[in-house]
Amino acid sequence: MEKSKRFYFLDNLKWFIIWLMVVFHAAMCYMAYAPEWWYVVDKAEQSFLATAFVCWADVFIMPVMFFVSGYFGLNSLNRYDCGRFWLRKFRRIICPWLFGAIFIAPWVTYIILASRGSAMGFWEFYTTLFWGIMYQQAQYWYLGALTALYVLLTISTMVAPAVKGRGAAKEPGAVFFVALLLVCALSIGQVSSYMHPDTWTFFAYILVLQPVRIISYIAVFFAGAWAWKCRWFEEGGYCPAASRWGLPFLLAGGIYLWQKLYLAYCGIEPWQVVWVGAFCQASFTCAALFFFLGLFKHFFDFTNTILSELSATSYSVYYLHMPVLFCIAWAFVGIAVDVYVKYICVCVLTLGTCFLLSKYALKKIL
Secondary structure, three states, X not given: OOOOOOXXXXXXXXXXXXXXXXXXXXXXXXXXXXXXXXXXXXXXXOEHHHHHHHHHHOOOHHHHHHHHHHHHHHHHHHHOOHHHHHXXXXXXXXXXXXXXXXXXXXXXXXXXXXXXXXXXXXXXXHHOOOOOOOOOOHHHHHHHHHHHHHHHHHHHHHHOHHHHOOOOOOOOOHHHHHHHHHHHHHHHHHHHOOOOOOOOEEEOOXXXXXXXXXXXXXXXXXXXXXXXXXXXXXXXXXXXXXXHHHHHHHHHHHHHHHHHHHHXXXXXOHHHHHHHHHHHHHHHHHHXXXXXXXXXXXXXXXXXXXXXXXXHOHHHHHHHHHHHHHHHHHHHOOOOOOHHHHHHHHHHHHHHHHXXXXXXXXXXXX
């Protein structure tokens, strides 16, 4: 069986995105117009910069995660037979997902009520609201979505075994990038025409997803699998150039942020707002994805003691961060300090706690 070279830049990109996810979730506690259901909202400390950061980072965090998962997923499915592949996923993805969704997510969700002074006890909440209008899986929804995508990937290799094969390195043409952009934009625009883009929906208590983003996540996941098949990042293979994608990343990000914050107040029709937003979001998603891939391949395709520890604990940090973060953010509510000082303290304490717990405890389990 062909053995793949270790791409340290993808390890580094994963831990960077996960740490960015933590500070992103922390910023939502201090943003203006935070969702009413957000776990901890410090209404006395609202920041425009936090709002802008949340709107900006929300677009590309998960697409990068799904692309990398697709890249490694097809690699793993090619390396092992189907039975061994799913045994590994059962241990590493499915068991942590089920445990987190059943035993940890209810406590995280209960913080919504507890942080607002509700008198409802946890058990009453768990047996009523949690399994009704407040059902969710906290951050563990991603593991459920990943499991579903691995099912689709497995089925695709059974229906068309050639999917697992690899030929010579192949550079993507313009059709690939245009197709990815259009699939994301059209799916986001179509679903956004019928529901708010931030709506979360659960399906039979198994998958918890944002319908507006489902198709785009599937698209970037299979784009990652296709990238592995075409030998991206290998010697002689294609790699997005950060210098080429840097300007589109900055322009698309700026335009997206402007339309997100101001377009609705420009007097245009609601359907125009929806479709302009869909193409802006899709453009920024694609530009950010390929920019970060190129940036980390060029500058961070190596490892050392520190980077190795950050990479090894990244999954555990992701797994722990919400219960730790919201307990800390809740403890800071009412403390009279500058909002940015408070935000930095919450981020540092959360990341430090999660890292130490990950390194000395949870990493050994996951």
